[in-house]
Amino acid sequence: MSSTKQRDDRRAAWWFLLPVLVGFAVFYGYPAARGIWYSVTDYTMLNTPTYVGAENYTKLLADDQFWNSMLVTAWYVVLNIGSQTLLALGIATLMHRLTRSVALRAMLLLPWLVPNVTVGLLWMWLLDTNLGFVNHLLDAIGVGPVGFFTDESWAMPSVAAVNTWAYTGYTALLLYAGMLQIPHYLYESAAIDGAPEWRMFRGITLPLLRPVLALVLVVSLIGSFQIFDTIAVTTKGGPVAATRVIYYFIYQQAFKFFHLSYAAAAAICLALVLGVLTAIQMRLLRASRSDLA
Amino acid sequence: MNRRSRAGAALLALAVAGGLAACTKADDEAAGPVTLNYWLWDDNQKASYQQCADAFHTANPDVTIKISQSAWNEYWQNLTTQIAAGDAPDVWTNQGSYYPQFVSSGQILDIQPYVTADKVDLSQYSGGLADLFTKGDQRFGLPKDWDTMALVYNTEHFTKQGIDPASLQNLTWNPTDGGTFEQVIAKATVDANGRNGLDPAFDKTKVKVFGFLPEWADGSQGQNGWGELAASNGFTYLDKNPWGTQYKYDDPKLAETIDWFKHLIAKGYSPALDKASTLSRDALLNAGTGALTVSGSWMINSYLGEGAKLKFAFAPLPAGPQGRKTAINGLSDAIWAGTKHKDEAWKWVKYLASADCQNVVGGNGVVFPAIKSASEKALAAHQSKGRDVQVFVSEATAPGGTYFLPITEHGNEVSQIVQDAIQAAVLGADTATTLKKANEQVNALFK
Numbered sequence A: 001m002s003s004t005k006q007r008d009d010r011r012a013a014w015w016f017l018l019p020v021l022v023g024f025a026v027f028y029g030y031p032a033a034r035g036i037w038y039s040v041t042d043y044t045m046l047n048t049p050t051y052v053g054a055e056n057y058t059k060l061l062a063d064d065q066f067w068n069s070m071l072v073t074a075w076y077v078v079l080n081i082g083s084q085t086l087l088a089l090g091i092a093t094l095m096h097r098l099t100r101s102v103a104l105r106a107m108l109l110l111p112w113l114v115p116n117v118t119v120g121l122l123w124m125w126l127l128d129t130n131l132g133f134v135n136h137l138l139d140a141i142g143v144g145p146v147g148f149f150t151d152e153s154w155a156m157p158s159v160a161a162v163n164t165w166a167y168t169g170y171t172a173l174l175l176y177a178g179m180l181q182i183p184h185y186l187y188e189s190a191a192i193d194g195a196p197e198w199r200m201f202r203g204i205t206l207p208l209l210r211p212v213l214a215l216v217l218v219v220s221l222i223g224s225f226q227i228f229d230t231i232a233v234t235t236k237g238g239p240v241a242a243t244r245v246i247y248y249f250i251y252q253q254a255f256k257f258f259h260l261s262y263a264a265a266a267a268i269c270l271a272l273v274l275g276v277l278t279a280i281q282m283r284l285l286r287a288s289r290s291d292l293a
Numbered sequence B: 001m002n003r004r005s006r007a008g009a010a011l012l013a014l015a016v017a018g019g020l021a022a023c024t025k026a027d028d029e030a031a032g033p034v035t036l037n038y039w040l041w042d043d044n045q046k047a048s049y050q051q052c053a054d055a056f057h058t059a060n061p062d063v064t065i066k067i068s069q070s071a072w073n074e075y076w077q078n079l080t081t082q083i084a085a086g087d088a089p090d091v092w093t094n095q096g097s098y099y100p101q102f103v104s105s106g107q108i109l110d111i112q113p114y115v116t117a118d119k120v121d122l123s124q125y126s127g128g129l130a131d132l133f134t135k136g137d138q139r140f141g142l143p144k145d146w147d148t149m150a151l152v153y154n155t156e157h158f159t160k161q162g163i164d165p166a167s168l169q170n171l172t173w174n175p176t177d178g179g180t181f182e183q184v185i186a187k188a189t190v191d192a193n194g195r196n197g198l199d200p201a202f203d204k205t206k207v208k209v210f211g212f213l214p215e216w217a218d219g220s221q222g223q224n225g226w227g228e229l230a231a232s233n234g235f236t237y238l239d240k241n242p243w244g245t246q247y248k249y250d251d252p253k254l255a256e257t258i259d260w261f262k263h264l265i266a267k268g269y270s271p272a273l274d275k276a277s278t279l280s281r282d283a284l285l286n287a288g289t290g291a292l293t294v295s296g297s298w299m300i301n302s303y304l305g306e307g308a309k310l311k312f313a314f315a316p317l318p319a320g321p322q323g324r325k326t327a328i329n330g331l332s333d334a335i336w337a338g339t340k341h342k343d344e345a346w347k348w349v350k351y352l353a354s355a356d357c358q359n360v361v362g363g364n365g366v367v368f369p370a371i372k373s374a375s376e377k378a379l380a381a382h383q384s385k386g387r388d389v390q391v392f393v394s395e396a397t398a399p400g401g402t403y404f405l406p407i408t409e410h411g412n413e414v415s416q417i418v419q420d421a422i423q424a425a426v427l428g429a430d431t432a433t434t435l436k437k438a439n440e441q442v443n444a445l446f447k
Helices: A002-038 A055-061 A064-097 A102-113 A116-126 A133-140 A152-180 A184-192 A197-225 A229-234 A246-256 A260-287 B002-031 B043-059 B072-084 B099-104 B112-118 B129-133 B155-160 B165-170 B179-188 B226-232 B252-267 B281-287 B297-304 B342-352 B355-363 B372-384 B390-397 B411-426 B431-444
Strands: B034-040 B063-069 B091-094 B142-147 B149-154 B207-209 B292-296 B312-315 B326-335 B402-404
Touching: A002 A260, A055 A260, A064 A102, A064 A152, A064 A197, A064 A246, A064 A260, A102 A152, A116 A133, A116 A152, A116 A229, A152 A197, A152 A229, A184 A197, A197 A260, A229 A246, A246 A260, A246 B072, A246 B411, B034 B043, B034 B342, B043 B063, B043 B342, B043 B355, B063 B342, B091 B342, B099 B326, B112 B342, B129 B142, B129 B326, B142 B342, B142 B355, B149 B155, B149 B297, B149 B326, B149 B390, B165 B179, B165 B312, B179 B252, B179 B292, B226 B252, B226 B326, B252 B411, B252 B431, B281 B292, B281 B297, B292 B297, B297 B312, B312 B390, B326 B342, B326 B390, B342 B355, B355 B372, B372 B390, B411 B431
Parallel strands: B034 B063, B034 B091, B326 B402
Antiparallel strands: B091 B326, B142 B326, B149 B292, B149 B312
């Protein structure tokens, strides 16, 4: 009797899951399968795809531009994740320990609410070598103009800085939420023992924040790899190929050169890299789960 | 439950009926009134072509033209997607770098049989434009308009620097000393102390107004500067145009030209690429930080229109060792090979390429139509608004004074490779070696 009832529940569950499963199959499963199929064909969008085996992959592995875009993306991820996480951690700590003003929290989120294309345009004007406000300031203090988006060595740090500006508030808010879960008495007893703020940060906040920090890192790492819009607006991959990140490379191959199958192969390589990175980070996440128990 | 299933059945019945209705409607269309979809990208021209479409509809009440306009980048993506989905517009506007792939994939209708049958006079179009869209004895479009290039300068600044506008009419240029062109550029360059580029005390580290603004994001053609000067130095892009398969970017004539631009930068007359602005050159000219650049006839309304903050004027390009050369670029209208209404589409394309429509477009003074008489109308329209744009027409009609931008397969890839190479050279790499390597990469695409 009870076993039949259980089976009934399970059948009902499948019905409830059905919309999601259909959605997943239609919007994720099918396109992913198509993508994998295209990556082993010679599809250009205007022909009937024929199977070419691993040709796209062997070509890709020998393509300097592909490796350059991977390298450039990695450089961006390091710059962006580094600056964004450190800044966000600092801001979150200040919000947690110094002030809990709601107005301040709302303000922090403002840049995140601005559409990325607008952010790109805004900073393109502000940082412009010739007409930009920032260069006017630099000029006033006697530092020569800096080609933030046109100098090969400056372009990527500039893009990373722009995105850090846009996303730090959001990251800080996530970390702040994590900090709120840390029991207050820990800080109180530390304060009674006369521990300075810096000591409390290192001894209490940082270790107890680890699960949240790990989650934030996973999410922002994947997000970072997907950098596209800021670059499409400001540098268009240039100067030369200094900011031609992997997403821009894929976009160009697919929609500028119409090498759909080649772009699909590159996208699948990217998915593999992201999968491995996420797996590593997920392990770190699980390892730190018991800290607050 | 019962009621709901009945409602469902009713809905289903409605949907089926709707579907049937849609079917019959589609069948009707094939026999009776036809709606043709026509695509273009330039929002400035949409109104003119709507006028043409209305006139066409009056003459052919059975055919309605539905014009869709989308911005340049989206245009080609949308078009390719629609073609892939088997639902392309019946007629669309083409341009040299994107159009070859549609030809090679068999998406554009060969209209030569129609042209022969209807005896379209191909000689009515400005020099050679009609041949640009042929391959062998096939024809993939009729010409619509053209554009040429000229110098554009800040008139007030030039007057203040004591440069006589008349002297700009016959500028010379060569890659060794830059000719009178370089003299003008030097004189138009001003540093923070108000000294110009010819002054021995000129401070190139504190330039306030650059004499010349080059464009380095200019693909494989350099239409906005290096292409014209290289051509006037004897450079040709490829073995034959259209449909060549061997590019010549390793030509020393091109390297010499790029080196001259690098020399302008070294002198402080042009901004270095790594210290250049990402903003468009017209923004910089309007801001007064640049005095002179090369611009196309499609920019006439931006520089001479009400939107311009300063006063500008056009002047002919300088004449190089091989004379004065301007790129002339033409657009065409093409018919989708998969259209259900081939005859109607041909009628429309023929009308678009006729004096009737091109006179309307010319009269609005937005672009120069391909038909000579319609171009005159455009010129007159500009003159009536007090805009002197004669230089574009004079250059277009000068014997041996124009060259076509390359039309080949792999246009966009060539563009990226060459642009990267030119930027690398301008940033400091050895020009000849960089271009030679790029040329090898480009030609490898055709193997």
